[in-house]
Amino acid sequence: MNWNNLVQVTIYLGILLLCVKPLGIYMAKIYEGKPAGINVWFASFEKWIYKISGVNPETGMVWKEYAVAMMLFNIIGIFVVYILQRVQAYLPLNPMRMPGVPFDLSFNTAISFATNTNWQAYGGETTLSYLTQMVGLTVQNFVSAATGMAILVALIRGFVQKQVETIGNFWVDLVRSTLYILIPLSLVLAVILVTQGVVQTFKPYSETSLLQISKDKDGKDIFGQTIPLGPAASQIAIKQLGTNGGGFFNVNSAHPFENPTALANFLEMLSILLIAAALCYTFGYMVKDRRQGWAFIAAMMIIFVPCLLGIIAYEQKGNPKILNLGVDQSAVVFQNGGNMEGKEARLGIVNSSIWAAATTAASNGSVNSMHDSYMPLSGLIPMWLIQIGEVVFGGVGSGLYGMIMFAIVAVFISGLMIGRTPEFLGKKIEAYEMKMASICILIPPMLVLFGTAIAVVLPQGLAGILNPGPHGFSEILYAFSSAGNNNGSAFAGLNVNTIFYNLTLGIAMFFARYWLAIPTLAIAGSLSKKKIIPVSQGTLPTHTPLFIVFLVMIVLIVGALTFFPALALGPIVEHLMM
């Protein structure tokens, strides 16, 4: 690790933390309906949306109604994206004449984008029409993120309200998240990205000649290059901000048209964690205990920063297997060195590593380097960040509500240890909340481990492996970790565009999202009904360093114990073989 690596990490984390408070306050005002500029200007437009949709924005929903509205909206989304892909050949805005997408791939992609996973079994530039990308995928990029944020806000109301049956109105939370938070940020980011060279056009792919005539595998001459185009910048902005991660092009943010410069990379990387981190502050602001918001950010950073530094360290060391082949992997003035397989020269080790940590800590899943080609241990870290449940920043909304589930468990356990009634922010934590929180914590590991187990015993599962040895097992484990926690990144060597993987991973993504969202809403409903117990001497404070460390330990113990055996068979064995 050299000094520039540390400088770049420090700048990244510093700017991220500077953005947390202003954006956090802004979002809290939006959700509380207080004036914050843009929501005043568009107030009558917002009212018009509710009027023609038959929504009364003043009427709250009980949690079951909220869940029904959320599921209905998401199922419509899945259905529409599925149909769009199947019939894209007959629709306009398809200059490259892409044919309809097969049923299994359409099923997988539709669920993938509605659940904010954005797992890609397809290659954008070879599969989808501009219309599908825009009206299908870009829309889901927005609304899946907004759905996560709405669920979080409902849960926050559970802590704020006293003895109330309702938890807010799903439609209002959804529309406000989209209109006032996601669209303005995306618009600004998209335009900046265009200035850096990210493409944004409806023209067909462009044909150019080559400077040197090249040859293909059969020795035939190639005279030209097909430059892929499309409305990419508008989709890339929201895919980063909304922790979606589904790229416009096959290699996602490693593609020079998605991520052309250092500035573009920095802003895209910042966007991965921006909203998720700021929502912690929003939480603190809304529950009127800002220290609690910072406590969550601290807990997340305690896990995030060592993981980030670990990835950089192992990648910067390089690959010992090619050391004796006359190759220079050292970091000197004119090169950054390290393990450059599957990385872009302009991004180098440090920006690839920060991205790998951020995209797996948050459930973003976009990549700017190929995780499959990472060294065994630096490939282990991103995989493990996914496996601990996407609660270190996590998805927008879903990350924090996941972390709150862990906090509920932590409060309960510490309550048992010291013999006090477990309560969190004045709300008593009882058997019902514990049941729901346990469901949220146990479902993703179950999906990951069962899914992996099935795939490694079936020939259809083994058929997709690219790399020999334990690395092949890692590819499968990573795929189910990613789907079972709605991340979306991959060890991309695994060929997942098969009926087996499209269906199994599709099902995993569906349950990973909604089987967590619904119990979370149930907790929101049950907390809302409770009284707020005033702080007394018997109250366990939940913003202290002691509690932060305790919370981190709960997350680590659950994550480590559940996945250590599986990780030992994959990356750990591979490291020992090196």
Added chain:
Amino acid sequence: MFTKQIRPAFFIFLILTIITGVIYPLVVTGIAQGLFSRQANGSIIYKDGKPIGSRLIGQDFSDPKYFWGRISATTPPYNAASSGGSNFGPLNPELIDVVKARVKALKEADPENINLVPVDLVTSSASGLDPHISLAAAFYQIPRVARIRNMPPDEIKNAVMKCASRRLLGLIGEPVVNVLELNLELDEFK
């Protein structure tokens, strides 16, 4: 409870689709095409009025008179219509073979060069379309290009520096050289 939500679900889905899926991309496209049309259309480089490539998409160079770029794992190499990396794990024997083959090719093109080969010249990029190499990788190739083109190495080095970009604010990103721009620059000398 269920039937009450059907109408809002459909209408809000439709409205949000129009806003985020039609209006938003059109607004971005309008701004992009109006103000930054060169970048928005792929940063195409023209030579004598004809498009010769994009400054952001690498091209395949194997002729010793040109600077070579990263290895591309697409088929054929630098196939911009289908981006992709090798996805080789670090211990995969195929990775070792590819590295060996590239080192051999570089040595054959320039037998007198006894320096270690910079790692980015022997590894595949993530996209398969990487337009850049490190400065070290460019410097490594200067003697070869100078010899074949019969030009003083200093002149080649000036061309390299002309096509190099530094870190943002001297801190962020990595310093790199754009291979296509550099080779176009060299062809100007003739």
